[in-house]
Amino acid sequence: MGTPNPLEPELTNHASRPEKKSPGIRRRLARQGWAFALPALTIIAAITIFPILYSIIVSLNHITFTSQGYHFHWVGLHNYSVIFSNPLYRYSLFFTVIYTVVTVFIELVAGLLIALVLDKLIAGRGLMLAVLLLPWSLITVISAEMWNYIYNGVYGVLNALLIGIGILHTPVVWLGRPLIAIVSMMFADIWKTTPFVAIILLAGLQMIPHELYEAAEIDGANGSARFWRITFPLLRPTIALSVLFRVLQAFGIFDLPFVLTQGGPGHATESLALLGWQVMFQDLNMGRGAAIAASTTLIVLFASLLVLRAFRAQVGEEDLG
Amino acid sequence: MRKTKTALLIAASTTMPALLLSACGQTPTQGAASPSSGVVTITWYAGPITGTGVRSTLISKFEKSHPNIRVKLISAPTSTNTDRANLTAEISGGASTPDVFNGDVIWPAQFGHAHLALDLSHHLPKSFFNRFAPGLAAGASYKGQEYGAPLFMDAGFLYYRKDLLAKAHLPVPKTWSQLYQDSRILQQKKLVRYGYVWEGNSYEGLTCDWMEFMTDAGGKIFSNASLTHSVIDSAASLKALTFMRKLITSGVSPSSVTTFEEPQAMAVFDAGNSAFLRNWDYAWSNSNDPKVSKVVGKVGVAPLPTFSQSQYPGYSNIGGWDIYVNPHSQHISQDLTFIRWMTGTQAQTILATKYSEIPTNYAVQKNPAVRRVNPVLNIVSKVRLVPRPSGTPSYPKISQAIYTNINSALTGSISPTAALKKAQTQIDRAVSSNSL
Known part of the structure; x- marks a missing residue:
């Protein structure tokens, strides 16, 4: 951070140009801007804000189904006090947090390594990118079904492979024991989303100007110094972005446990989203399901703020420019 | 600041599928009515x-x-x-x-x-x-x-390999211990890889299999018709669960049976890798379909076995x-x-x-x-x-309390005794108002 960023004048050049206009024109432009954005904003509000508010209202009620539709009975925070004192909810929260932290951390490290290699790659980068994107482009339900076959305890590929090369002697039930099931599921997630992280980071890497590295080389900086003094600081906003995306996705994980384990063995892989679905659409307890959903949203918003805060210095610097 | 707001919006829009689904349910769609x-x-x-x-x-x-x-x-x-x-x-x-x-x-x-x-x-x-x-x-x-x-x-039925039983001169098993012994014999003679496959995954189907084993051993989920207090934690249930676990530890059932639903169990049987199968009615036509089955014409079907011969046949879940x-x-x-x-x-x-x-x-x-x-x-x-105790709107929760805990015991994560105790507590909570 100590090094002044020579990029800034160039980056902020475009953004600062409108500032030279008179306040009146700026205000009119802003009004026009709002007018143009309004239809899009209305749609966004309709599909995001409304369901969230509605969900919060539902979570404060006990819902009974009548022949005329839902009947709302106000219970205040009762649903929340029930879910927070429920051991299954607490376990689900614990599982979801651990799952998010572990997968996002590994994906970030692995994704960064891949991005660094790709950045240096001269020939065949396009091909490598295409290959890398395959896991990411598969619909999760389909890739999860694929992993289901790989992990299958009787005719699974993984057991056949490991027994074939002599690592295992008896087949392992990959999804049958809690710890192995959790690790297997994390692996499937990491396999799928590491490329996504790698590609976002690669874009960030390519925005770092080469002159910086040349200058550093002339000054005699070695590889690790170049990484920690140039690459990493300049990559921080991109890292923040990819971590944010991944935390949001991982925290709402539903499709993988839905296909692979249905939350089992026992409740070992029951994520908050799966629990919410179960309570809402299997037990038809709308109020408590909504409380699970709303609490999850609040927790992940808080987590997002933490992530942003951790990278705030860098983000703030950009805005100041 | 702008970035924070964007982030909040992204967060709000991507987190909970359930949230969005709850809203989808609100949209009434009209049928194509043209009276x-x-x-x-x-x-x-x-x-x-x-x-x-x-x-x-x-x-x-x-x-x-x-x-x-x-x-x-x-x-x-x-x-x-x-x-x-x-x-x-x-x-x-x-x-x-x-x-x-x-x-x-x-x-x-x-x-x-x-x-x-x-x-x-x-x-x-x-x-x-x-x-x-x-x-x-x-x-x-x-x-x-x-x-x-x-x-x-x-209903649940026992499907068996006629050819294998004939080779080993064994009758169709009428008791669970007989099925266990027969399986061991067939496995030791290297006639077949597994003895018995059934549905052991953590899902509704395990509740069905459990109802059969437990009822046959003399156990019940509820003691009364009003379904208010569970009695699943009983000696009879323990006998049933211990036997199910023994099927796995002895190798009569593959250890992956705890991840099997009907199609997985069916596939092992169809491939000729198991002597016995518990499945529904469709398994008859399925195992005799040359497109999917290697055991066409070699399959017999019988009622499920029982723990004591005098009670034969065993219970089948509806x-x-x-x-x-x-x-x-x-x-x-x-x-x-x-x-x-x-x-x-x-x-x-x-x-x-x-x-x-x-x-x-x-x-x-x-x-x-x-x-x-x-x-x-x-x-x-x-x-x-x-039948399963489905006479109450809380049934999905009751079933979940059964299959998650039985599954845990089958995988060996917790002891059968602990599993039954937990199942009982959770069923009692499910029928009270304080459940999730």
Whole structure:
């Protein structure tokens, strides 16, 4: 951070140009801007804000189904006090947090390594990118079904492979024991989303100007110094972005446990989203399901703020420019 | 600052699928109603029954005899829980379609209680329900009202390899210990890889298998008819669970049986890798289908074994599907005509003879001509049936308390004693108001 960023004048050049206009024109432009954005904003509000508010209202009620539709009975925070004192909810929260932290951390490290290699790659980068994107482009339900076959305890590929090369002697039930099931599921997630992280980071890497590295080389900086003094600081906003995306996705994980384990063995892989679905659409307890959903949203918003805060210095610097 | 706001928006929009789903359920969709033209189209939500051809065969036969009603099929998933989630979201939101839907036999209490299924007793004469085999109409009722018409029934059966038993000069096992011994013998003689495959995954199917083992050992889920206090934590249950665990630890069942649902168990048996299989009625036609099975012609079917010989045959869990009417349907009278026809002799004979389903229509079930075609029908009348405790709207939670804990014990994560204790606590909580 100590090094002044020579990029800034160039980056902020475009953004600062409108500032030279008179306040009146700026205000009119802003009004026009709002007018143009309004239809899009209305749609966004309709599909995001409304369901969230509605969900919060539902979570404060006990819902009974009548022949005329839902009947709302106000219970205040009762649903929340029930879910927070429920051991299954607490376990689900614990599982979801651990799952998010572990997968996002590994994906970030692995994704960064891949991005660094790709950045240096001269020939065949396009091909490598295409290959890398395959896991990411598969619909999760389909890739999860694929992993289901790989992990299958009787005719699974993984057991056949490991027994074939002599690592295992008896087949392992990959999804049958809690710890192995959790690790297997994390692996499937990491396999799928590491490329996504790698590609976002690669874009960030390519925005770092080469002159910086040349200058550093002339000054005699070695590889690790170049990484920690140039690459990493300049990559921080991109890292923040990819971590944010991944935390949001991982925290709402539903499709993988839905296909692979249905939350089992026992409740070992029951994520908050799966629990919410179960309570809402299997037990038809709308109020408590909504409380699970709303609490999850609040927790992940808080987590997002933490992530942003951790990278705030860098983000703030950009805005100041 | 701008970035923070964007981030919040992204966070809000991507987190919870359940959140969005809850809103989707609110949108009422209107059926394609055109009463003026004289021809009415009703939609039927149904999963593939024994194959994808059944439904269109039935529809075309129905339309031929009812020219004023067209039936539009909405193909549903095979998973009962996914079906329930779809239907709940649509119907609770006031959608008028689907007009009629196939649903699990364990749904009447929950769907009746939540007004997700039409109370048929108000629209059909009492005599209508006399057509069904004994007990079936009672199974589709909740608080004395009928919410579904039984479409086809099902039960757990023991499928065995005739050729292997003959090779080892063994009779068809009548007790669980006999099945265990036979399996060991067949495995030791290297005739087959596994002895017995069944449904052990953490899901509804394990509750079915559990009901059979537990009831046979003398256990119960509830002591009273009002379903308020669980007695699952009993010596009889422990005997059943210990035996199930022994099947796995001894290698008679593969350890991955704890991840098996019907298709996985079926596949192992079809591949010739297991001597015995617990499965539903469809396993008969499936194991005799040369396209998927290597054991065509080598399979026999019998009632499930029991813990003590004097009690033979063992208990079979009642499965099967009912046909329900959406209470918001705009074509109730056409829906009822369709239901009458589907449970009548023509449709039920087609289901039984062409698609090897067990008919619910008693006259068809007893018809000797039908029985000759479907050998499973001969056994149905012999088995002892046990229902799941589905007479309460809390049933999904009760079942979940059963299958998650039994599954944990089967995998060895917790002891059978601890699993039963936990199951009992969770069932008690499920029927109280303090559950999730």
